[in-house]
Amino acid sequence: MNKIAKLFITLISAITLTIATISSSFAKVEGEYIVLGSAISLTGKYSSNGVHTQNGYNMAVDRINSMGGVKVGGKSYKFEIIYYDDESNPKRAAQLAERLIKQDGVHYMLGPYSSGLTKAIAPVTEKYKIPMVEANGASRSLFTKGYKYLFAVLSPANQYLEVAIDLAVEKNGGKPVKIAQAFEQDAFSQDVRLGILDAAKRTGSTIIIDDKLPKELNDMAATLAKVKATKPDVLVVSGHTKGALTAIRQISEMKVDVPMLAMTHCDAAKLSKQHGKKSEYALCASQWHKNLSYKDKFFGGGKKYDKDFKKEFGYAPPYQSAESSAALLVFKDAFERANSFDRDKVRDALKATDMQTFYGNIKFGPGGQNVAKPMILFQVRCKGDTCENKVVAPTKWASDKFFHPIPKWSERG
Amino acid sequence: MDFLIFKAPMLMVQASLDGILLGILFALIAYGMALQWGVMNIINIAQGDLVILGGYIAYTMYLAGIHPAWGVIVSPIIMYFVGWALYKLVINKVVDRDLFISILATFGIAIVFQQLMNFIFGADVVVAQSEYGTTMLFDNSVTLPNSKIFSAFISLVYAIALVVYMKKSRLGRAIRATAQNARAAKILGVDTEKVYAATFGINAALCGIAGALISITLTLHPYVGLPYTVRSFMIVIVAGLGNLPAVAISGMGLGLFEEFADYILGTEFRIGAVFMLLVFILVYRRFKLSKKREYLK
Numbered sequence: 001m002n003k004i005a006k007l008f009i010t011l012i013s014a015i016t017l018t019i020a021t022i023s024s025s026f027a028k029v030e031g032e033y034i035v036l037g038s039a040i041s042l043t044g045k046y047s048s049n050g051v052h053t054q055n056g057y058n059m060a061v062d063r064i065n066s067m068g069g070v071k072v073g074g075k076s077y078k079f080e081i082i083y084y085d086d087e088s089n090p091k092r093a094a095q096l097a098e099r100l101i102k103q104d105g106v107h108y109m110l111g112p113y114s115s116g117l118t119k120a121i122a123p124v125t126e127k128y129k130i131p132m133v134e135a136n137g138a139s140r141s142l143f144t145k146g147y148k149y150l151f152a153v154l155s156p157a158n159q160y161l162e163v164a165i166d167l168a169v170e171k172n173g174g175k176p177v178k179i180a181q182a183f184e185q186d187a188f189s190q191d192v193r194l195g196i197l198d199a200a201k202r203t204g205s206t207i208i209i210d211d212k213l214p215k216e217l218n219d220m221a222a223t224l225a226k227v228k229a230t231k232p233d234v235l236v237v238s239g240h241t242k243g244a245l246t247a248i249r250q251i252s253e254m255k256v257d258v259p260m261l262a263m264t265h266c267d268a269a270k271l272s273k274q275h276g277k278k279s280e281y282a283l284c285a286s287q288w289h290k291n292l293s294y295k296d297k298f299f300g301g302g303k304k305y306d307k308d309f310k311k312e313f314g315y316a317p318p319y320q321s322a323e324s325s326a327a328l329l330v331f332k333d334a335f336e337r338a339n340s341f342d343r344d345k346v347r348d349a350l351k352a353t354d355m356q357t358f359y360g361n362i363k364f365g366p367g368g369q370n371v372a373k374p375m376i377l378f379q380v381r382c383k384g385d386t387c388e389n390k391v392v393a394p395t396k397w398a399s400d401k402f403f404h405p406i407p408k409w410s411e412r413g
Numbered sequence: 414m415d416f417l418i419f420k421a422p423m424l425m426v427q428a429s430l431d432g433i434l435l436g437i438l439f440a441l442i443a444y445g446m447a448l449q450w451g452v453m454n455i456i457n458i459a460q461g462d463l464v465i466l467g468g469y470i471a472y473t474m475y476l477a478g479i480h481p482a483w484g485v486i487v488s489p490i491i492m493y494f495v496g497w498a499l500y501k502l503v504i505n506k507v508v509d510r511d512l513f514i515s516i517l518a519t520f521g522i523a524i525v526f527q528q529l530m531n532f533i534f535g536a537d538v539v540v541a542q543s544e545y546g547t548t549m550l551f552d553n554s555v556t557l558p559n560s561k562i563f564s565a566f567i568s569l570v571y572a573i574a575l576v577v578y579m580k581k582s583r584l585g586r587a588i589r590a591t592a593q594n595a596r597a598a599k600i601l602g603v604d605t606e607k608v609y610a611a612t613f614g615i616n617a618a619l620c621g622i623a624g625a626l627i628s629i630t631l632t633l634h635p636y637v638g639l640p641y642t643v644r645s646f647m648i649v650i651v652a653g654l655g656n657l658p659a660v661a662i663s664g665m666g667l668g669l670f671e672e673f674a675d676y677i678l679g680t681e682f683r684i685g686a687v688f689m690l691l692v693f694i695l696v697y698r699r700f701k702l703s704k705k706r707e708y709l710k
Contacts, residue, residue: 043528045636048536185681212681216640218631221431222675222683228554229421241538245632249540253547253558274540 029341033080034070036331037106039096039121041113044088049268049320050113053136055313056324057081057110063298064328070335077335079328086112090120097124106130107343110327113320115139115157115188122150131347133330135323138287140191143367150368151350153326153359157188158195159375160285161236163393164262165199167283167377168234171260171404180209180232180258182223182247184239192238192264192285208232213239220246224256234260241269252278252409259405262377267318272380272387280382281406284389285375288319288359292376292397298329299358326359379403423554428672430557434565436668438626440661441568442641443648444575445619451654452592452612453508455515459523460645461638463617466526467492467624468633469534472541475628481541484625485567489618496617500610508609523638530635543629564626571622575615576657588612640684647691 029035038057041050058081064070065078082104086093093112100106101124109125111118111134118137122145125132131149138157142150168177181196183189190212200207208230211223220237224247227235235258237247244265251261252275266272266284290302299305305325309317330353335341338349354363360373378389379402390400446460457463470491471484499522507518545559579585590598591608599605623641627633648667652659667687674686 045536047531214681214684216684218637222428222672223680225424225427229424242632242634245538245540254556255547269538
């Protein structure tokens with residue numbers, strides 16, 4: 001009797017398990033919903049950018065769903081996203097990716113925020129052959145590993161400030177320039193550095209200061225003293241928001257005169273708001289700006305996206321949100337071209353993507369990086385006490401002229 | 414010798430002044446740590462997070478339109494009570510346990526504080542503006558931000574005030590007595606529980622002052638507390654407990670060492686060099702101690 005009961009229980013659990021697995025393997029498309037998964041930083045040190053990313057995703061999901069959804073096989077489907085909070089922790093992100101794929105049966109993923117977390121998740125999605133479109137991992141090393149299921153809508157990190165060096169050379173009458181640079185020791189900033197090294201080599205420019213800032217460091221006084229003593233033509237700084245804010249604070253306090261200052265993360269750091277006039281003339285790399293003339297039928301153009309986003313979330317969209325929205329446009333386009341939910345067909349369709357979104361042109365290179373969209377540079381310009389970011393390069397989208405050289409501190413009010 | 418710093422003597426002056434000014438600020442944080450370490454035998458991992466919280470208090474004032482420098486008065490008052498409450502809630506349960514338990518407990522506090530600050534103030538890096546301007550020396554070749562001079566000056570004022578307070582006041586003497594021998598102090602009528610709470614409060618207040626100064630000299634972020642903990646730990650290790658002049662000197666010394674390491678070894682080795690120095694000092698101390706022991710034999 002006892003034995004029979006045990007057998008019975010085993011049988012029942014086996015059946016339940018089977019049903020559970022079967023149902024989860026269909027979870028990629030549930031009824032009229034295409035389910036996407038994403039581990040995202042809602043708490044921890046990346047939480048503000050994590051929320052920007054999530055808002056970008058949600059905005060695009062609502063927009064696509066309300067405008068007819070995704071048409072596959074003559075039927076219309078809607079997007080739905082399962083989110084988990086990765087606590088800004090790479091290990092947790094990898095676990096959650098595994099959970100999304102194995103337990104929730106998600107077959108298509110959206111990327112997390114930051115290069116570090118994308119790096120943690122990519123091996124997992126690769127292992128299970130899950131196509132992932134990511135919008136916030138720019139590190140070059142993501143695109144040199146031969147990943148087949150990773151697609152990034154953004155330009156890789158090494159392209160961030162290359163344009164700035166070209167611009168400096170141009171302003172120097174085509175002659176090589178002297179570069180001073182300070183980069184934080186993390187994957188992203190070091191990739192930006194590699195881009196500068198390439199640009200320096202290409203233009204014959206020399207690098208006279210090459211400081212690598214430890215992550216814990218929030219004081220750049222020594223680097224800036226060196227800059228003061230050596231008088232380079234251009235100073236390049238990249239160290240996330242902390243680096244941007246520290247640099248402007250200390251450059252203004254130490255009265256460091258340098259003809260050109262190029263940085264990353266100015267908009268994320270709200271540089272023009274936090275430092276006001278002190279940040280004027282800083283040149284910043286950005287993935288996107290609302291003034292660009294790219295268009296698509298879902299969001300219209302950048303200005304309309306900016307307006308709609310403000311209406312929905314109450315703040316101006318940083319580029320992190322814009323690129324996240326673009327990721328969903330890419331997925332929609334790929335599903336419709338694949339006309340199937342077969343993962344490999346979708347992956348092949350993603351690979352063949354060649355489209356324009358409000359965020360920029362998107363076409364994936366062999367490593368999965370977006371090769372169709374250039375980085376843009378804006379410059380902080382102030383009128384009275386209000387400062388704004390004005391696009392100055394590339395010339396096609398420039399709304400304002402690039403101001404060069406930066407006036408000396410003694411001449412600035 | 415192809416080092417920039419030896420070619421330009423003004424850089425040497427700049428580096429020294431930068432190092433000393435920042436070192437004094439770190440010494441203030443370290444003194445708080447030394448105080449409660451000495452009195453309560455607790456290594457406070459949350460030290461840096463208390464500093465950052467103090468900074469956010471000044472930053473909040475700045476957002477409200479008050480000059481952030483007033484933070485050096487408001488922040489320690491608020492932080493004293495935060496420290497006091499922290500003692501009553503958590504620390505009093507671990508104060509007579511072994512060091513490992515207190516490290517774990519304060520580590521937990523650190524995480525809770527980080528998340529709370531992240532929740533309340535957001536994960537953005539923020540700065541408060543003092544608009545103090547710059548002092549230029551030697552024909553503009555050496556520049557010192559007045560905010561750094563201000564912060565070093567305030568740190569010194571508070572440090573001296575504290576030394577006087579510890580020497581002269583009733584509570585100060587009670588604290589010193591408890592540090593020397595808690596049991597004897599208790600027998601002689603010192604309310605050690607009260608002394609502990611006050612010590613922890615004073616430490617938090619010192620962190621509050623330092624935080625307010627950091628908000629106008631450096632940057633604030635909910636997760637940058639640990640480097641301050643590590644640095645003050647290092648200063649205390651070098652200086653020993655309960656010796657304020659030594660703490661001040663070792664603070665400045667570390668600041669100087671760090672700046673010069675930056676010029677000579679390169680920025681990437683700046684913090685590494687400080688750790689190497691710590692290892693060297695610990696080994697040297699052990700070596701000296703073992704010699705003494707042999708002598709005793």
